[in-house]
Amino acid sequence: MTGHGVSAPKFQQIESCSGMNFELKNVTRRFGKNIAVNSVNVDIPQGQMVGVIGRSGAGKSTLLRMINRLIDPSEGNILFGDTDVSKLKGKALRDWQRDCAMIFQQFNLVPRLDVLTNVMLGRLNHRSTAKSLMNVFTREERIMAIAALERLGIEQTALQKAGTLSGGQQQRVAIARALMQDPKMVLADEPIASLDPLNAKVVMDALRDINEREGITVITNLHTLDTARAYCERIIGMAHGSVVFDGPPSELTAAAVQEIYGSDKDGAGINESMTSTSINHEKLARHAAANQSANAGDPPLAEAEAAAP
Ligand SMILES: Nc1ncnc2c1ncn2[C@@H]1O[C@H](COP(=O)(O)OP(=O)(O)O)[C@@H](O)[C@H]1O
Numbered sequence: 001m002t003g004h005g006v007s008a009p010k011f012q013q014i015e016s017c018s019g020m021n022f023e024l025k026n027v028t029r030r031f032g033k034n035i036a037v038n039s040v041n042v043d044i045p046q047g048q049m050v051g052v053i054g055r056s057g058a059g060k061s062t063l064l065r066m067i068n069r070l071i072d073p074s075e076g077n078i079l080f081g082d083t084d085v086s087k088l089k090g091k092a093l094r095d096w097q098r099d100c101a102m103i104f105q106q107f108n109l110v111p112r113l114d115v116l117t118n119v120m121l122g123r124l125n126h127r128s129t130a131k132s133l134m135n136v137f138t139r140e141e142r143i144m145a146i147a148a149l150e151r152l153g154i155e156q157t158a159l160q161k162a163g164t165l166s167g168g169q170q171q172r173v174a175i176a177r178a179l180m181q182d183p184k185m186v187l188a189d190e191p192i193a194s195l196d197p198l199n200a201k202v203v204m205d206a207l208r209d210i211n212e213r214e215g216i217t218v219i220t221n222l223h224t225l226d227t228a229r230a231y232c233e234r235i236i237g238m239a240h241g242s243v244v245f246d247g248p249p250s251e252l253t254a255a256a257v258q259e260i261y262g263s264d265k266d267g268a269g270i271n272e273s274m275t276s277t278s279i280n281h282e283k284l285a286r287h288a289a290a291n292q293s294a295n296a297g298d299p300p301l302a303e304a305e306a307a308a309p
Pocket residue numbers: 031034035036054055056057058059060061062063
């Protein structure tokens with residue numbers, strides 16, 4: 001959309017980081033005696049879309065938080081190209097945190113600030129402290145923020161307080177804010193766990209678009225297998241802190257699923273339908289049909305949703 005007459009946004013990072021491998025080497029994290037992540041080894045080439053799956057408590061969030069250095073590994077190395085991310089301090093650490101944008105299940109916006117300001121906050125690590133303190137944003141930053149909102153189809157919310165938006169819209173704002181960081185990597189921790197199926201699809205489509213168009217690596221924790229299968233070229237399955245599966249969706253057999261999710265307390269095997277709730281095409285079709293009959297003559301869902309308080 002070019003309704004605001006802005007030129008195409010520049011979110012390109014491919015040239016500066018193409019070919020940069022990202023690697024976790026024997027990464028372990030303990031909390032007291034509990035091993036949350038147990039000697040994980042993974043090697044992720046730039047531009048992959050990776051889904052991390054596993055039961056609650058498997059160590060998925062801890063893994064992502066270590067990559068972003070929100071928490072430190074107890075052992076092991078996190079390498080991006082020649083840089084040992086696990087050893088960064090000060091400005092270099094802040095630069096890294098800018099380079100790998102985080103997206104959370106609960107969006108983590110500032111609800112009392114308007115959407116545009118929330119998005120521009122993604123630029124904080126690109127600017128001087130003085131400017132940030134005064135909350136002064138340049139015209140260029142505003143244009144960039146509006147372009148990011150347009151790209152996610154929510155530019156009409158720019159002046160609304162973020163807290164008044166629907167969950168799906170808030171997550172799109174969070175993605176726009178992440179884009180403003182000009183990241184090399186996007187880390188998403190169960191980004192659709194709080195969303196209805198339709199919004200879950202919009203958000204996953206947006207992550208896929210960023211991955212495909214900018215070549216940004218996306219690593220996303222997902223609580224549903226079908227979403228991981230549908231969107232990710234690579235799936236990492238975790239159980240009890242360890243990686244028990246690492247491969248393309250086509251190799252994720254029933255036996256592999258069993259190993260990742262284990263059995264329930266009665267010993268019954270876990271099947272895919274039990275971990276499949278978010279983007280279910282049957283459900284979506286039912287949703288759309290119900291909506292159509294309820295709103296005959298009304299604007300399409302996305303518009304109706306956008307106009308809601
Ligand atoms: N800050 C923390 N303090 C203590 N234990 C934690 C902390 N964060 C996570 N854990 C523990 O680490 C394990 C993995 O948790 P987590 O990474 O949140 O799993 P997941 O995201 O797969 O549900 C769990 O046993 C959890 O209780």
